[in-house]
Amino acid sequence: HVNNEIKNKDPIIYIYNTHQTENYSTDYLAEYTITPNIMIASYMLKENLEEYGIYSYVEENSVKEVLNKNKWKYAKSYKVTREFIEKRNKEFTSFKYYIDLHRDSVKKKHTTTTINGISYARVMLLVGLDHKNNKENLEEATKINSLINKMYPTLSRGIYKKSGVGVNGIYNQDYSKYVFLFEIGGVENNISEVNNTIKALSEVLVKYIKNEGDVTY
Numbered sequence: 001h002v003n004n005e006i007k008n009k010d011p012i013i014y015i016y017n018t019h020q021t022e023n024y025s026t027d028y029l030a031e032y033t034i035t036p037n038i039m040i041a042s043y044m045l046k047e048n049l050e051e052y053g054i055y056s057y058v059e060e061n062s063v064k065e066v067l068n069k070n071k072w073k074y075a076k077s078y079k080v081t082r083e084f085i086e087k088r089n090k091e092f093t094s095f096k097y098y099i100d101l102h103r104d105s106v107k108k109k110h111t112t113t114t115i116n117g118i119s120y121a122r123v124m125l126l127v128g129l130d131h132k133n134n135k136e137n138l139e140e141a142t143k144i145n146s147l148i149n150k151m152y153p154t155l156s157r158g159i160y161k162k163s164g165v166g167v168n169g170i171y172n173q174d175y176s177k178y179v180f181l182f183e184i185g186g187v188e189n190n191i192s193e194v195n196n197t198i199k200a201l202s203e204v205l206v207k208y209i210k211n212e213g214d215v216t217y
Contacts (some may be wrong), residue, residue, distance in 0.1 A: 012214060017059070017099050017102070018077045018171075020064070023038075024191055025056065025191075026192045038184070039058075040194075045099070045101070049202050049205065078192055081100065085172060096178055098176060100179070102126075102184070104124065110156075113131070115155065121185025124158060125180065128163050128168060128170045130170050135178065144180065151200070157183075182201070185196055
């Protein structure tokens with residue numbers, strides 16, 4: 001469990017998990033004493049970005065607790081994380097980017113790739129089309145996806161656009177064009193593959209943020 005203090009730095013990224021209980025495979029867990037879930041990936045991302053001098057804040061409040069308290073169904077998870085975003089934004093006025101990490105449920109053959117002999121959990125960006133500013137979100141997701149393709153070919157599964165009946169279709173992306181939803185690997189990926197991907201994704205995000213003019217090197 002990583003310390004979430006900010007070390008007197010202004011965090012520009014808010015990292016959270018709308019579906020906090022999404023777990024990975026428990027293979028190769030001998031060296032880890034953790035539950036390999038999507039929240040661990042959030043802490044990995046925070047740590048990796050910090051090495052580049054980019055500070056983040058990881059949301060630790062329980063989505064499930066809020067759902068239970070309000071007697072809301074699981075589908076209302078995005079409503080809960082919207083409340084978290086708005087609350088944290090009052091605390092940290094420095095946030096610019098919002099990253100919602102998820103784990104996909106598809107089979108390993110679709111969610112794994114090998115680059116230079118290293119096994120990675122593949123990444124997919126999800127963009128909701130059911131709000132009026134979706135073109136801006138799509139534009140930013142496309143910039144990140146292009147960088148992934150350039151820096152780590154085959155790592156990305158592309159951009160998945162979702163809208164219509166039976167899906168959320170917004171994913172809090174109406175809040176800002178910088179709200180990103182990443183699906184990192186699938187249910188059969190292990191934490192080692194996820195860790196490799198988080199390292200790669202950190203490099204990509206640093207380049208993206210640098211291009212957006214936020215960080216001076």
